[in-house]
Amino acid sequence: MEEKVGSWWDSLIKKAAYRGYPQAAVRLDTMEKVAPVFFRAMGGNPALGLRSTVGTEHQGRRSLLERIAGTNDRVELAWADDKSLFLPEQIDLFPDKSLNRKLYFWLLALSAEYVPELSDAKMDWLRTNQEATQRCLAAMPGLAQVYQELVAAYIPLRGSMGMMPAAQAVTEKAIREALEHPGQPLSATVNSLEGIMPVHLWSHPTPPSMPAVRRKDDDDETDAEATLHNQKESKKQRRYRAKQAEQDERKNGPLMIFRAESIFTWDNFVKVNRHDDDDELGDLRAADDMDELAIARDTKKRSSRLKLDLDLPANAYDDTPLGPGILLPEWNYKTQQLVADHCCVQPMLPKNSHPTELPERLQRSAHRLRRQFQALAPQRNRRFGQIDGMDLDLDRVVRFFTEVKSGKAESTGNFYLDTPRNERSLACLLLADVSLSTEAWVGKGQQASSVIDVVKDSLMLFAEALQASGDAFGLYGFSSLKRKQVRYLTLKGFDESYNEVTRGRIAALSPGFYTRMGAAIRQSTEILLKQPAHKRLLLLVTDGKPNDLDHYEGRYGVEDTRQAVLEARKAGLVPFCVTIDREAGEYLPHLFGTHHYVVVPDATRLPKVLTRLYSTLSQ
Known part of the structure; x- marks a missing residue:
C-alpha cells in the first residue's frame, strides 16, 4: 500500500511541477522528413544526420515545487558536431502547438548559421548565439516574423526579474536584450550564468x-x-x-x-x-x-x-581474378582532395559458376516482364520514296512506268523503300552490393529468404527484361576488405550476351565483405563511359551505408561516395540508388540527391521495383 501511495504522490507532484504543455507537444519523429530538407535549404551542412539530443543538467533556478518533485533539473537544447545535428526529442514549451513546431524550424535555421567559439567563456556563448541569430535573420528575412512570435511567447516563460538576485537580474536582462534585439550590443557585461535558466531558442552552451x-x-x-x-x-x-x-x-x-x-x-x-x-x-x-x-x-x-x-579465403576457394588490380583515387573530405592511387579494384569472376537455366519460380515473372519490355524495343518504321534502300517501292515503280507510257513521266529516282530501326541509344550498368550484410534474412515463415537471394532474383529478372528491350546493359557486384582489396565481380559485361553462363554467375553470388562504395562507383563509371550511347544509366542496389575497416566508417565513407557520384554525374552519367535500408533517407539525399534514390522497405519487392524503375528512367 505504501508503494502505491508513493507512486500516486510521485505522479501527482511531478505533474503539478511540470512546466511544459504535453497536449501541445510536437515530436521530432514527426519532423524527420521535412527537417533535413529545411536544414539544407537554410545552408546547413548536408552531411549532418538528424538525431535527438539528451537532457543535460543546468544551473538555473528552480521553484520549490520543482525541487520537491526533483524535476526541471535537465534541459534539451539543440547542438551539432561534425557528424550530426541534435534537436530535442520533443518540444512542449508553448501552449500553442504551432509555436512548438515553429521552434523546431527556428532551431534548424539557427544551427545552419551557428559557429561555436573556440573559447570556453560563457560570454562567448551568449555573443555567438546573438551573432548567429543576426546572421540568420539577415540571410532569411522571412523568418523574422516567426522569430518575433517565438521571442514574444518565450520571454514571459522565463519568469520575473524582480524575484532574482541583483547579479542574476543583470545577466537575465542581457539575455533578454540579446533575444529581442540581436543586432544591438549588450548594455551590461555578463560574467556568470550561475542561476540562469538556459535559453531554448539558442544552441547549447556546452554540448555533450x-x-x-x-x-x-x-x-x-x-x-x-x-x-x-x-x-x-x-x-x-x-x-x-x-x-x-x-x-x-x-x-x-x-x-x-x-x-x-x-x-x-x-x-x-x-x-x-x-x-x-x-x-x-x-x-x-x-x-x-x-x-x-x-x-x-x-x-x-x-x-x-x-x-x-574477416579474412580473404584461400586461392583455391576464392573468386577468379581477371588480370591485375586497377588503382583508383579516393576522396579525403578532411583535406578536400583526391588521394591518387589509394584503392586497388580487383575485377573477378564468381567461383564455381556453372551454366544455369532460369529458376522455375521466376519463369512466370520473367515471361510477363519480357512482354512488357518488348514495347521498349526499337521499332522499324517503313519509309516510302527513298533514294536508296533495301527494297523497291513497287507503288512508285508502277506509277512511274504508267506515266512513261502516257508521256508525262518525271524521273525523280525515289523508287526505294527503307525500314530503318528507330534506335534508342541507352546503356545501363547495374551495380549490386554483395557485402556481408546481404546474408541477413527478410520475410517471415515460408516466404523468408536471405537478402543475397533476393538480389540474385532481382538481377536475373532485370536481365530478362533488358534483354527483351534491346538496350545495352552490364551486371556487376562488389564488396571490399580495406582499400587494397575492392572486389569487383563481373556478372555480365557489355560485350557479353545474357545466357546460361551469365545466369550461372549470378546464381554463384555469395555474401562478401564490406562496402567500399566510392571505389566501386568509380570503376563502374569508367566502364559505362566506354559505351557508345547517348544516355548512360548507373543503377546501384544496396542494403546499407558505405563502410569498411580502414577509416571508411562514418562520414569518411559517405563523403567519398558522394564525391564519386558527383564525378559520375559530371561525366554525363545518370546515377540512381535503390536501397532496402529503412534509414537510408537520412544519408542518401546527401549522396545521390533528393530525387535520385528510392527506398524499398520490403526487400522482397525489390525485383518488381527495380524493373519498374528502369522503365521510368529509360524514357
Whole structure:
C-alpha cells in the first residue's frame, strides 16, 4: 500500500511541477522528413544526420515545487558536431502547438548559421548565439516574423526579474536584450550564468561530447579492425560528457559473492574477478541517468581477448581474378582532395559458376516482364520514296512506268523503300552490393529468404527484361576488405550476351565483405563511359551505408561516395540508388540527391521495383 501511495504522490507532484504543455507537444519523429530538407535549404551542412539530443543538467533556478518533485533539473537544447545535428526529442514549451513546431524550424535555421567559439567563456556563448541569430535573420528575412512570435511567447516563460538576485537580474536582462534585439550590443557585461535558466531558442552552451581516448602507440588501422562492424546508428542516440580516467592496474579486484559490483560499473571503473557464468552488467538503463561517463584504456594484453575480423579465403576457394588490380583515387573530405592511387579494384569472376537455366519460380515473372519490355524495343518504321534502300517501292515503280507510257513521266529516282530501326541509344550498368550484410534474412515463415537471394532474383529478372528491350546493359557486384582489396565481380559485361553462363554467375553470388562504395562507383563509371550511347544509366542496389575497416566508417565513407557520384554525374552519367535500408533517407539525399534514390522497405519487392524503375528512367 505504501508503494502505491508513493507512486500516486510521485505522479501527482511531478505533474503539478511540470512546466511544459504535453497536449501541445510536437515530436521530432514527426519532423524527420521535412527537417533535413529545411536544414539544407537554410545552408546547413548536408552531411549532418538528424538525431535527438539528451537532457543535460543546468544551473538555473528552480521553484520549490520543482525541487520537491526533483524535476526541471535537465534541459534539451539543440547542438551539432561534425557528424550530426541534435534537436530535442520533443518540444512542449508553448501552449500553442504551432509555436512548438515553429521552434523546431527556428532551431534548424539557427544551427545552419551557428559557429561555436573556440573559447570556453560563457560570454562567448551568449555573443555567438546573438551573432548567429543576426546572421540568420539577415540571410532569411522571412523568418523574422516567426522569430518575433517565438521571442514574444518565450520571454514571459522565463519568469520575473524582480524575484532574482541583483547579479542574476543583470545577466537575465542581457539575455533578454540579446533575444529581442540581436543586432544591438549588450548594455551590461555578463560574467556568470550561475542561476540562469538556459535559453531554448539558442544552441547549447556546452554540448555533450565524446572525445577520443587513445594510446600514443595506437595504430588507426588496427583500432578500426577491432571495432564491431555494421552497427546501425539509432535515431535516438544517447550522448554523454566524457572524462578520461586512469586504468586501475590492480591485478585482483574485490571478490564479491553478490551482484553489488554492477553498481560500480556505471560510475567508477573497477576490475572485478567474476566467478560466475552470468555476464550481464545489470540494468543498462542506469547509464541513461548519467551525464558523464569515465573512459579508460586498458593497456594490458589478455589472451582471452578475441579479435574478430574477416579474412580473404584461400586461392583455391576464392573468386577468379581477371588480370591485375586497377588503382583508383579516393576522396579525403578532411583535406578536400583526391588521394591518387589509394584503392586497388580487383575485377573477378564468381567461383564455381556453372551454366544455369532460369529458376522455375521466376519463369512466370520473367515471361510477363519480357512482354512488357518488348514495347521498349526499337521499332522499324517503313519509309516510302527513298533514294536508296533495301527494297523497291513497287507503288512508285508502277506509277512511274504508267506515266512513261502516257508521256508525262518525271524521273525523280525515289523508287526505294527503307525500314530503318528507330534506335534508342541507352546503356545501363547495374551495380549490386554483395557485402556481408546481404546474408541477413527478410520475410517471415515460408516466404523468408536471405537478402543475397533476393538480389540474385532481382538481377536475373532485370536481365530478362533488358534483354527483351534491346538496350545495352552490364551486371556487376562488389564488396571490399580495406582499400587494397575492392572486389569487383563481373556478372555480365557489355560485350557479353545474357545466357546460361551469365545466369550461372549470378546464381554463384555469395555474401562478401564490406562496402567500399566510392571505389566501386568509380570503376563502374569508367566502364559505362566506354559505351557508345547517348544516355548512360548507373543503377546501384544496396542494403546499407558505405563502410569498411580502414577509416571508411562514418562520414569518411559517405563523403567519398558522394564525391564519386558527383564525378559520375559530371561525366554525363545518370546515377540512381535503390536501397532496402529503412534509414537510408537520412544519408542518401546527401549522396545521390533528393530525387535520385528510392527506398524499398520490403526487400522482397525489390525485383518488381527495380524493373519498374528502369522503365521510368529509360524514357
